[in-house]
Amino acid sequence: METVIYLRLKKKVLVQCGQLLRLKDICYLVADEKWQYLQDLPIHTVDLAHGNYALIELREVIERIRQHVPQADLRNIGPLQTIVEIMTPIRIPKKLSIVLIWIFLFTGSGLAIMNFHTDVNMKEVHERIYYLVTGEKEKNPLVLQIPYSIGIGVGMILFFNHLFKKRFNEEPSPMELEMFLYQEAIDQFIIDDEKQKAERKDYDGSP
Amino acid sequence: MVLHNLLLIFLGLAGGFAVGSGFVAFITVLGIVPRLVQLSKTGKMIHLYEYGIVLGVVLFTWFDLRGWVIEAPVFITAFLGLLTGMFVGMLAAALAEVLNVLPIMVKRLHIQDYLLYILMAMALGKIFGSLFQWLIFQVW
Numbered sequence: 617m618e619t620v621i622y623l624r625l626k627k628k629v630l631v632q633c634g635q636l637l638r639l640k641d642i643c644y645l646v647a648d649e650k651w652q653y654l655q656d657l658p659i660h661t662v663d664l665a666h667g668n669y670a671l672i673e674l675r676e677v678i679e680r681i682r683q684h685v686p687q688a689d690l691r692n693i694g695p696l697q698t699i700v701e702i703m704t705p706i707r708i709p710k711k712l713s714i715v716l717i718w719i720f721l722f723t724g725s726g727l728a729i730m731n732f733h734t735d736v737n738m739k740e741v742h743e744r745i746y747y748l749v750t751g752e753k754e755k756n757p758l759v760l761q762i763p764y765s766i767g768i769g770v771g772m773i774l775f776f777n778h779l780f781k782k783r784f785n786e787e788p789s790p791m792e793l794e795m796f797l798y799q800e801a802i803d804q805f806i807i808d809d810e811k812q813k814a815e816r817k818d819y820d821g822s823p
Numbered sequence: 824m825v826l827h828n829l830l831l832i833f834l835g836l837a838g839g840f841a842v843g844s845g846f847v848a849f850i851t852v853l854g855i856v857p858r859l860v861q862l863s864k865t866g867k868m869i870h871l872y873e874y875g876i877v878l879g880v881v882l883f884t885w886f887d888l889r890g891w892v893i894e895a896p897v898f899i900t901a902f903l904g905l906l907t908g909m910f911v912g913m914l915a916a917a918l919a920e921v922l923n924v925l926p927i928m929v930k931r932l933h934i935q936d937y938l939l940y941i942l943m944a945m946a947l948g949k950i951f952g953s954l955f956q957w958l959i960f961q962v963w
Contacts, residue, residue, distance in 0.1 A: 745900065759900050771913040
């Protein structure tokens with residue numbers, strides 16, 4: 617009677633090229649003690665023949681388990697597929713690329729804010745504010761401009777909810793949320809795209 | 824004469840209407856107020872913030888157009904500078920966020936774990952760019 621096996625596929629797994637994926641690598645199994653050996657069931661061998669993404673569908677996993685345990689009562693409690701992402705070696709050293717990107721963004725941001733200031737004639741606005749507040753004309757109102765410059769950085773950090781390692785609360789920053797949504801969209805695209813590729817292969821029989 | 828004045832009133836009202844609604848639309852799209860509300864957990868006060876924005880716009884416009892001089896001590900301008908700078912900083916951050924460049928770049932270059940440094944680069948770059956402009960860069 618105790619033949620019910622609950623399956624929950626992992627949403628996404630990161631693997632090395634050539635790795636043999638066993639059931640436990642892509643799936644959480646809730647089952648009786650005697651079915652635990654299924655954990656080591658080989659499911660899929662990773663190769664780069666079809667790009668660095670592959671899809672393992674629940675259907676394949678069920679077929680594979682059925683071959684071993686035809687009477688098994690399989691129940692799915694998770695996603696319908698697992699995305700397999702094959703790690704490709706990165707050519708440029710990470711430290712170097714980060715330093716380069718850092719300098720790139722640093723100078724780019726600096727130039728962009730200067731362009732913005734010129735565009736909206738911020739210098740004139742500052743002189744005007746200085747005059748309206750103090751009643752004195754001043755060509756370089758640095759008392760206003762230096763705190764203003766620091767304020768720009770403070771405002772950006774506030775918006776992104778980050779101060780170096782410290783964050784102000786548990787909520788995600790807009791950037792983190794944006795990255796999450798972007799990743800979700802990519803995953804969904806891969807699922808649909810890989811399925812479509814597989815269907816086309818079935819249809820015309822080409823490899 | 825009366826006709827001229829009526830026309831001017833109409834023009835002023837129409838122009839102000841366009842600029843005001845444009846300003847509010849811009850602020851809304853960038854989502855700065857929701858961000859501040861989220862940080863401070865004061866969602867109930869949102870109407871107060873709206874009035875704050877409108878009052879600020881009207882007051883500053885009026886002071887500027889009429890040329891009213893307050894003759895306050897100089898340190899007040901430092902305070903104003905910090906506040907306006909913070910606002911511009913949030914504006915810049917929100918704009919960069921709307922354009923959605925960073926998530927794509929970070930993903931492409933496999934540097935998801937270093938997002939923090941990337942953000943710091945942008946914030947510090949803005950501070951130094953701005954300081955450079957006011958202190959050293961002089962073409963006027």
